[in-house]
Amino acid sequence: MTRSTSHTPEPHGPAHHHGHGDHPGHGGGHGHGHAHTAQDDALLVAVLDLDAEIFAPYLTAVTSGIAELARDRVSHVVDLGAGTGTGTFALLERFPDARVTAVDSSPAMLALLTERARAEGLGDRVRTLETDAGTGLAGITDADLVWASASLHHVDDPAAALAGVRAALRPGGIVAVAEMDGMPRFLPEDAVVGRPGLEARCREALGAVDAEQVPHMGADWGTLLAEAGLTVEQEHTEPLELRAPLPAQAGTYAHLVLGRIRGALEGRADPADLDALSILLDGGPGDVRHREDLVVRSTRQLWVARRPADAP
Ligand SMILES: C[S@@+](CC[C@H](N)C(=O)[O-])C[C@H]1O[C@@H](n2cnc3c(N)ncnc32)[C@H](O)[C@@H]1O
Structure with a gap:
């Protein structure tokens, strides 16, 4: 099922409210081999937000590189598997004239993201689309940029998902796929x-x-993108290390x-x-x-x- 909503700004909404405790279809990250609980959701929200905070300089560099590749005007961005909105908010800032369609299969994540957008006064630039991105992007055909961070590995059929991404892009539009090599490391x-x-x-x-x-997870997204009829212009691996x-x-x-x-x-x-x-x-x-x-x-x-x- 696909559901889309649009929201108007509501400046007095609560700021970062963690833990909408519903049951998203996929918790994201790593399955625990048991049913998802509200606590799993709250943990995922916290991990995603901390990841955004700790690796913020990397994301800034990435969106800057994307802006260079995008060349012309970016007015419609799709954030595929938007989660708590790390990419959505970074791209709203990077492309001040753009609106973002935040796509996620989890209504809880989309509710949280919507609340944050309202609280930041950005509600009129953010629309949400609740859908399984593995089955396409419901009627979107004019995206200048599709951003998919740590999300595509969750879909059942990557080829079908990328066919949906291609159909959502306008000719000349770009897609950025960001992935990480599993969980970060910390210990000596x-x-x-x-x-x-x-x-x-x-x-x-x-x-x-x-x-x-x-x-x-760990799929060869370069090959999959090419097989979906997209021209890979950049492929980049960055070992990040914070001391x-x-x-x-x-x-x-x-x-x-x-x-x-x-x-x-x-x-x-x-x-x-x-x-x-x-x-x-x-x-x-x-x-x-x-x-x-x-x-x-x-x-x-x-x-x-x-x-x-x-x-x-
Ligand atoms: C690891 S989180 C990444 C969130 C965000 N992109 C980021 O980089 O912080 C993965 C997100 O993808 C969503 N997701 C998982 N499977 C999905 C699917 N089939 N269709 C749409 N969203 C999906 C999850 O609900 C979760 O919000």
Whole structure:
């Protein structure tokens, strides 16, 4: 089912309200092997917002590169799998004349995003479309830019989703696909005594969960974009590394991410590794929120492709 709404500004709306506790179709990130709960949703919102804050300079650089490639006027942007609105708000700022259609399968995410847009006085520039982006983008044919960050790997059929993206773009319009190599990393090799290599092992175990639950994570989006009839103009891999002095929220971010990893690996990893993860999460002296030795690492990939101007 597809539902679209448009909103007018409401300057007195609440600012960042976390945790609309409905049940989005996909929680995003990593499936936990159990039904989604309001708590999962609230955690996802918190992780997405912290990710936006901590990697803000990267996003600014990316949207600046996209503006150069877009060349001419950008008046309609589609944010595919918009989540809490990180891309929506960055692109509204980058393209001050544009409006954004925020697309998501989760009504809770769209409600949160709408509330934020209103609170920022941007409600008249944001429309929402509740749909499974894997089945197309319902009637949109005039997009100058489609932005899909950490979302396309969730769809059941990437080829169908990209056919929908192509149909939504005007000839000459561009699509940017941003993905990351799984969860970010934070820990030194010897973070927990007696469990060297803990984080690498946990990521490997998580990879097995992902392979089952989000099989298109790590897909070759360049090839898929080309197969969808789009011309890939840029392909870029950026290993991001943040060292001390870290942004203020880095410890909280590490705590949330490692907590989600622990949840996903319950019953799937060596119990000694799960215990070691608990030491990093339990509020004691080994807790990641108190450590001085965190380094935040995350590899980000970006593909930018264009719908040929002269193709049907
Ligand atoms: C990891 S979040 C990324 C959010 C945002 N793009 C960002 O970069 O912060 C993935 C988002 O995609 C949405 N999503 C998952 N599957 C979807 C689908 N089939 N169609 C539309 N949205 C989907 C989820 O609800 C979630 O909001």
